[in-house]
Amino acid sequence: MTDSPSFLEVRNLKKHFPPRKIILQNNTAPVRAVDGISFTLKEGETLGLVGESGCGKSTAARTLLRLEIPTSGSVHFKGKNLASLSETELRNQRKEMQMIFQDPFSSINPRRKISDVLREPFVIHGFKENISEAVVKLLDQVGLSSDYVNRYSHEMSGGQLQRVGIARAIALNPTLVVADEPVSALDVSIQAQIINLMMDLREKLGIAFLFISHDMSIVEYFCDRVAVMYLGKIVEIASSEEIYKRPAHPYTEALINAVPGIESGQQKQKLKVRGDIPDPSSPPQGCSFHTRCPLKEKQCEEMEPNLKEVASGHYVACLLKEG
């Protein structure tokens, strides 16, 4: 870490939800959706956040954008602690921090025309002039013709609508975009279009991305660095080249091995993980992965590992890697 304030700095961020009420079960422990994550992001950099369903990726994203109030921990954006900002200051800051959602059909109001959807960010932030021109320019930037202004969401395909979602996110020239599974609801042939579009915009506008996905191949392709989450914690973080060539955490290795596919054939036998993810309201003692880890040792049941640097910029939380 350098001395100058980071672009984005997340420190020991936690978000716990009140206990879930499940029929036939007496649950009193909170759901530790995000349980102490720390990372930094440089200007224009793309960090991938991967992990299985329920590991806390979306909650992490929402909490760091302060759409949820953190249980504890801090988020500094360009040196400013988001918790210390007033409502107005926060709203101003939000211009720079935008989000793209997984399902464009549920994140875009079906009763409003596309032009209204795209006018909204300008109106909310008090812009008055040239909004229509801005909307047409936005559509052009995401590869849609201006004919689309009068359409409604149900008159568009998933891919076209996700372009609208991206246009809405870049409307106010953000410097940080959090994209939560932006292509997983799309058809295979459309995913490449959207990834290409985001790569073009990233290059042209210098946007930093937090890119949430469970698709290891797309993350490797799109991201500079990758953080792997398990039960609310980051268990490994490194450059995407490093993490795919030399995964240090057994969980990361298992995730990479499990990708069904054309190229991954030869390393298939290596690490296989059995069983399901434990309940985040009662995570296992010690290393939270020990219940599924094929390399587990006695100490893993007792001691909790912390992130340690194993190579330059490559951090892993695994007792077996602490020589």
Place this chain on the structure above:
Amino acid sequence: MSQIELDVRNLKVFFSTPQGNFLAVNGINFQLHRGETLALVGESGCGKTVSALSILRLLPEPPAKITSGEIIFAGRNLLSLNAKQMREIRGKEIAMIFQDPMTSLNPVLTVGQQVIETLLRHKSLNKKEALKISAQLLGKVELPSPEEKLKQFPHQLSGGMRQRVMIAMALACEPKILIADEPTTALDVLIQAQILELLENLKNETGMSMLLITHDLGVVTEIAERVMVMYAGEGLETGSTKDLLDSPHHPYTKGLISSRPHLGSTREKGQRLTEISGSVPSPHQRPTGCAFHPRCDWSTEQCKTQKPLLQTPNQNRQFSCHLQPGSI
């Protein structure tokens, strides 16, 4: 080649809905051989599920209507059987795992009640025997503590466990054919890998044939011997998995393969993915000629007006395109 277990010939399925009439499946042909896994791949809405439901005659009629074709199984055309004859085949000879495991399990019945009901429908067993076999079945799909799981309700199980229950129920009567409709799409990669391995093992153990529906070419390479690529209700290309992925003859197949980044392929900074332009056609507006022509880089005048005939460059490969094999 081994014996043909299921032969689907020129199947057409027509829908008439308030939004309009359309062909969801437009003359597909495929054969499922004994003991093999054949994958149907294609994007959303291309007719995979409708094709599968046609085999079991589970389509809602209306709005659906099978307007042409034959589906030959064990010397009989399934499309000409009556309801009673079909009930005897369904679940017993041909079983299906449905796309959405949550809606296909009954939320108010325990897992045990549902597995037992499936068994009793086709086999004469007493309650006690059925219970014992049910526990064995859950063990076979590698559910931990099967006796306990029998007493639980679907919502108490994880997605992966529910999918295992679905597989156990499908296998209850040792079917000759298992149709698995996107059996792993809703699951995480680690659980997906487990389920695929399980299906593969069960298939090898029982010698059944499997029709696997997916949109993921990765899954296809993992467990299918052969594959049929579907687009807009048609089969565009069929062949052995390796052969077809190594040298696709249809531009759409090639596009699907190359638009995905592959794990470990060293990316050059800023290099874009190969994309297929445009979007999937709605069934109400099927393009003329070749359905893929508006999105095809090789499209010519002929493609706009004339539907390509099926070419058979060799015994194991079929594709439907005006181009010569090897020209893309």
